[in-house]
Amino acid sequence: MKPADNAFAREAIEAKGWWGAHRWLVLRRLVQLTVLALFLVGPWFGWWIVKGNLNYSLTLGTLPLADPLVMLQSLLTRHVPERNAVIGVCIVLAFYLLVGGRVYCAWVCPVNIVTDTASALRRKLDIRGGGDMPRQTRYWILALILVLAATTGGIVWELVNPVSLLPRGLIFGMGAGWLVIGGIFLFDLFVMKRGWCGHLCPVGAFYSLLGRWSLVRVSATKREACNNCLDCFVACPEQQVIRMPLKGASKGVGPMILDSNCTNCGRCIDVCSKDVFTFVPRFAPNEANPTGAAPLPPQ
Numbered sequence: 001m002k003p004a005d006n007a008f009a010r011e012a013i014e015a016k017g018w019w020g021a022h023r024w025l026v027l028r029r030l031v032q033l034t035v036l037a038l039f040l041v042g043p044w045f046g047w048w049i050v051k052g053n054l055n056y057s058l059t060l061g062t063l064p065l066a067d068p069l070v071m072l073q074s075l076l077t078r079h080v081p082e083r084n085a086v087i088g089v090c091i092v093l094a095f096y097l098l099v100g101g102r103v104y105c106a107w108v109c110p111v112n113i114v115t116d117t118a119s120a121l122r123r124k125l126d127i128r129g130g131g132d133m134p135r136q137t138r139y140w141i142l143a144l145i146l147v148l149a150a151t152t153g154g155i156v157w158e159l160v161n162p163v164s165l166l167p168r169g170l171i172f173g174m175g176a177g178w179l180v181i182g183g184i185f186l187f188d189l190f191v192m193k194r195g196w197c198g199h200l201c202p203v204g205a206f207y208s209l210l211g212r213w214s215l216v217r218v219s220a221t222k223r224e225a226c227n228n229c230l231d232c233f234v235a236c237p238e239q240q241v242i243r244m245p246l247k248g249a250s251k252g253v254g255p256m257i258l259d260s261n262c263t264n265c266g267r268c269i270d271v272c273s274k275d276v277f278t279f280v281p282r283f284a285p286n287e288a289n290p291t292g293a294a295p296l297p298p299q
């Protein structure tokens with residue numbers, strides 16, 4: 001059945017009200033904008049709650065946080081990291097290993113606001129079709145940026161990484177950064193649905209590897225109530241992760257979404273008028289896993 005995109009989420013709004021159908025989206029935007037604001041208020045107003053950027057920061061002068069992908073590239077350039085950077089990476093790794101690596105994408109990364117906007121506009125303008133490529137492409141790009149770091153002795157990816165360019169540009173001026181961010185927006189809008197985050201971004205690919213065993217999951221717990229409106233598929237930035245947990249009961253597939261590319265964005269929860277989806281702890285008992293024993297991630 002083809003979802004009527006113009007009627008997207010209407011059932012959910014009718015059943016649960018506007019807030020019920022947008023709750024996780026609004027919370028997520030608040031978190032993303034707060035994180036961004038924390039980096040901006042220092043340089044803009046001299047309020048140094050956080051010093052640094054998404055690659056390395058020090059909060060209140062005591063809490064270091066560092067991006068593990070940048071650290072990995074840095075190690076490949078044979079640069080010895082400082083003690084604070086190692087501590088910061090350990091904290092970040094522990095957090096994303098527990099709550100899901102791609103939570104970074106949905107709840108922190110500022111580029112997600114750009115790509116979500118392109119996706120929403122694409123839906124509004126009813127732009128269909130376009131290019132396609134394997135979603136695995138992002139892992140090849142991830143491998144490429146690591147090889148580049150090892151062979152050039154520099155973190156080449158950071159010259160064009162939109163995740164770093166966007167906040168840096170808001171502080172120092174976007175300059176050519178507009179080309180990168182605007183290019184991603186136009187690419188997602190006209191060329192490929194969810195093109196950047198869903199197919200190309202090596203940062204998202206890296207964080208998906210971290211999220212493989214994470215404890216916070218979305219589950220189609222009430223999947224028997226699904227009325228096939230398919231709004232969850234329309235809303236989901238990684239719609240391939242939903243199919244089997246939602247529709248695989250006859251094949252013995254459990255309702256928990258174990259694919260590490262689920263970003264825990266909560267949009268499927270928002271837009272479902274039947275409240276099929278919910279956040280659950282990974283070891284929660286369910287129909288396919290009645291004891292709550294550790295389910296294996298998909299191979």
Ligand code: SF4
Nearest residue numbers: 105109111197201204
């Ligand atoms: S895939 Fe990349 S650009 Fe998209 S939200 Fe994740 S880190 Fe940001």
Ligand code: SF4
Nearest residue numbers: 236262263265266268
């Ligand atoms: S399955 Fe739900 S929580 Fe996961 S990425 Fe898709 S919409 Fe977001």
